[in-house]
Amino acid sequence: MRILIVKTSSLGDVIHNLPVVSDIRRQFPAATVDWCVEESFAAIPRLHPGVDRIIPVAIRRWRKKLFQSATWREIGACRAALRRGGYDKVIDTQGLVKSAIVARWAKAPLAGYAADAAREPLAARFYDERFSVATDLHAVVRNRQLAAVALAYPLSGEPDYGIAVAGGAFDWLPATPYVVFLTATSRDDKLWPEDNWLALGRQLYELGYCAVLPGGNSVERERANRLAAGIPGAVAAPPMSIPELASLLAGGRAAIGVDTGLTHLAVALKIPTVALYTATDPGLTGVLGSGFFRNLGGKAQLPTAAAVLAELQVALA
Template sequence: MRSILLVKTSSLGDVIHNLPVVSDLRRHWPALAIDWVVEESFAEIPRLHPGVRHVLPVAVRRWRKALTRRDTWHEIGQFQRQLRETCYDLVIDTQGLVKSALITRLADGLRCGYDRTVAREPLAARFYDCHYAIPGTAHAVERNRWLVAAACGYAPDLPLRYGIHANPDAGASPYCVLLTATSRDDKLWPETHWQALGQTLAAQGLRSLLPAGSPRERERATRIASAIPGAETLPPSSLTALAGILAGAQSVVGVDTGLTHLAAALDRPVVALYVATDPGLTGVHAGPRAVNLGGRGQCPAPAEVLNALQALPG
């Protein structure tokens, strides 16, 4: 085995869930060349793993909005040429969507993916040369690992390792990162709960840092921080910079969002909060230092979160 192309384009959490695949492959073949196709907005994540040789950014999300423009088709042509510069031993689509399957089909190599009975979009399976029926009840991280193990012919029994590295932010005092923003309002944890949590953390000598990207997220984070002594709302940052902030945190509390998974992948003590979704298949999955609280129709209380934080290994 000389080279493999992984296709996992989005979203942020899904891309992070695919990182252990690289660690598994490099454990079996230390000299293996591993390339990765990913949406341009998430390209910084595979670059955090030293086992990834080349990251091939794709812009499906942006191209969809500008299909009538000549420069869009020029970019698409450039991407196709870049994709076919290398003949891979295997091209593995761990996403199982039609868009990722089409990208897989364009690449040069034996194309592998989920069987139609388990692919997220069954039509995707028509574009693969080899199909694998991976149990749909397993966590997303394990489904990725089992698919690649089946395609490559090894037992999926290695210890879980995300394998990414980030330079920790050298803060003047210990801090906890509060990830208060997410893509859906029904996934949000109440502002009063965040304030109560932050106030207790402040009394324990921990600063609260609240990353926020969009203006709406910043407004909410600022309201929360205003009631927490010493709390700081952080300006919009790159994923690489955010990884450094998370890597330096004493602990992280976050809602159902990709950055919470990134904190877990960086081996920080993490409490993930779920109020509208079930964490069983897609919650944080990184061993004893990451715990999921809540679930669909549930809302963990601040006291539960504090107890969970205190119980996590340091």
């Protein structure tokens, strides 16, 4: 059996889809499982040993250069690669029009959410098989349920993200045990106040842990440097790729993160994780896994540094 999963973006959504691969592998050990994903997130499914081939798309980049011939050559090459897959079933767990269109390029039986369950109901018109999955379930559970009904297997057990990464031996890391602070997110209203990060970092230092603060773009790295300067023993990490960040997380004693994909990656790696929510409800898209994890806060709620430390002390014990 040859199966294609279409989950293109974003980082957290892609991570939420990893348990689907584990489920399929348990049910069909000899199956070929490929994954179509945005090029910028391709490193995530590559972490799962159950994924055979990654077919990258670049919808975000193509949209900006739609009238360039190079863009259409890339689109043609992607369509050809998907058609060559010879898939027995394609499953679009994204539920968007753009993902449904890409999934159709494979020229294979296509399954997806019914209109009452898809994020964009119009996407359901592209599917050969449509399945209603309750919208009040966590995103991880919805992905797993869709794949299970599309491939007719029973769903059971906790989500298994299926990834394991060795802790990296970075020469800039301190010798002391460290906790990763994931301070950056896509929206300012999702940020946790810097005073809270400073207070938490200082308290952890007193307990024998240093804070390591990664940052992606220049604004995020400036924040990381600013916070590290105010926390004894803290380190602002240099620019890192997703695989390097995974190794950093894997070597940490714990992670604290705002509403961002890397916080979900920490949980997927079974690192004790406390997720902080200030503008969104974690009920449907909060961190979820099989190790130690906590979702704190919510819409118009602000977790305190004391509350975070109390949860961390449970995990670090």
